[in-house]
Amino acid sequence: MSRIVILAEGSFQFHAAKTAVGVIRYSKDTVVAVIDSTKAGQDVAQALQTNFGIGIPIVRDIREALPYQPDTLLIGIAPRGGNLPAAWRWQLLTAIEAGMNIVSGLHFFLSDDEELRQAAEKHGVMLYDVRRPPEKKVVANYTPHRAGSHTILAVGSDCSTGKMTTMLELEQTARQRGLNSAFVATGQTGIMISGNGLPIDHIICDFLAGMVEEMVLDFCEKYDWVFVEGQGALNHPGYSPVTLGLLHGTLPDAMIFCHIAGATTIDGYQHCPLPSLPEMIRMNEDAVNWLHPHHNSKVVGISLLTHHLSEAEAHAEIQRIEQETGLPTVDVLRFGADPLVDAIQRYFNA
């Protein structure tokens, strides 16, 4: 268990600091403080206007965080331009000198920075660049998972449709039901939350399915219920290969489809309308079945983001989608993950 201070300078808001919020909400480690000088003095719950994070202090800088005895500094936001802002460098160096490991999801790799690298070496701490994939060359082999394990993958209509959150919520609910379950991260925020996983969008194509397969097989050895974070969408013009590599590497036994209520086009691609929900569900099921011998995999439920709708509107939309698709549908953040975990358990008992 680490004691984490999160650097979120100038950006600690619910939607802007997705990583920071995700780590506070889902990490098994303890967040002891958040750094954002613009909100210093508040606590996390006040700053985010949420019902979690009560009592976690927001402080001005790393020096003010030290009394809370953190052992890890986690960079929870992405700076403009991709470079390391000068105003962060001294804070990282201070953290390193205080013996803290640094966890970073930046495009800029800390371990490529000579000053930081030398400081880390001198003080015996780790610089962990979660976006840097392991340099492995492994091609997928279509190896069956351990009998008795169940692998569930989040798929969806687009990027940013709640695939990580959905799998975190499902895994948490499954664990509360006494199931031997694990969350498998495939993006930097998920990796920061869970402490392991692969940044799959940065893997060379030839090895994507292979590296995912190796990771998922490993989880299936240890856990009976393996919830894999999804990425992208098969109908996304840019990211579809990432999604297919994840699908074929994961070989899910079941899938949860993630969608934003009312979305009609790919985000950022106003010229690209979304296929219908039944079409999108079918393409994911078809794509798993391209591999032979057939590995039957079904979408067994829908996770719907409805935060922009009133509660009445959300219920109406959920009902409409259940009728359109014949699948149990819920906003897991708003109404809980139980209906989807029920659907998964029903599917495997059937």
Added chain:
Amino acid sequence: MSRIVILAEGSFQFHAAKTAVGVIRYSKDTVVAVIDSTKAGQDVAQALQTNFGIGIPIVRDIREALPYQPDTLLIGIAPRGGNLPAAWRWQLLTAIEAGMNIVSGLHFFLSDDEELRQAAEKHGVMLYDVRRPPEKKVVANYTPHRAGSHTILAVGSDCSTGKMTTMLELEQTARQRGLNSAFVATGQTGIMISGNGLPIDHIICDFLAGMVEEMVLDFCEKYDWVFVEGQGALNHPGYSPVTLGLLHGTLPDAMIFCHIAGATTIDGYQHCPLPSLPEMIRMNEDAVNWLHPHHNSKVVGISLLTHHLSEAEAHAEIQRIEQETGLPTVDVLRFGADPLVDAIQRYFNA
């Protein structure tokens, strides 16, 4: 037009030296000599037992090649282990000192070798590592191709099913018919033959479709008939993401399906049977149509490798597959590419 000497030391045989043979057969540049000390004194046609390459000398080493006035040394084989053999280094240095550019498809990048890099700089020549993709970060945008252009992509049942050769033969036939056509390379041998293209299996997944799209759009501006080399297969457990990224980046108007007569499993995956031909054809057509607005694309013909069959067996198998799929089928190397170019022209006139 370059004057090329091909280094194929110890390996100049038809199947072992795929790159060397491809360049001799299809490159618009002139191959002036081949280096293989084990066959020195023969000509290419004798060494390969083919009806092409008559009069192209095979020489002992780079010194013996110099009288033929090459301006480019092309490494046409892959050494065991991936490192640069000591016996090659002096030949590369000699070529560089003689003012020749070096073209390499090795996994080992010549331009990362300090001695070679310095020699190249001193003599003002280029080291061209064709496996090194440009370091670009571009995400596909689903941009329509120029009206009047026709993009044809090779797809297939597996790796190594003749996708490059098929597209080279089709493009050559199209050009002979007076069509304004081009071949677009997506692998290192194709790049060496054509002098441009992208080594798509080495691109980071997020940018695969985007880099392919940019390249194909560029070709579609200049050419009316664009033949894109295929890679992998959608039903391949390891390489499917490469194939999907190529498919979505290329947005082909038509596809040619490539298959080896009699193949029943993925090569190297004896536990993975191939789906039926109609199933495999349909999955490629479906995958293009995942993107919306729909971009209808059909498989319009089948390119069948039959070199392991007698001529009578080949004809029987071609007929059987034509009946099974309803599509014109031919072995383009054995019986010519005309039936497939006919099928393509028919498809676009219909």
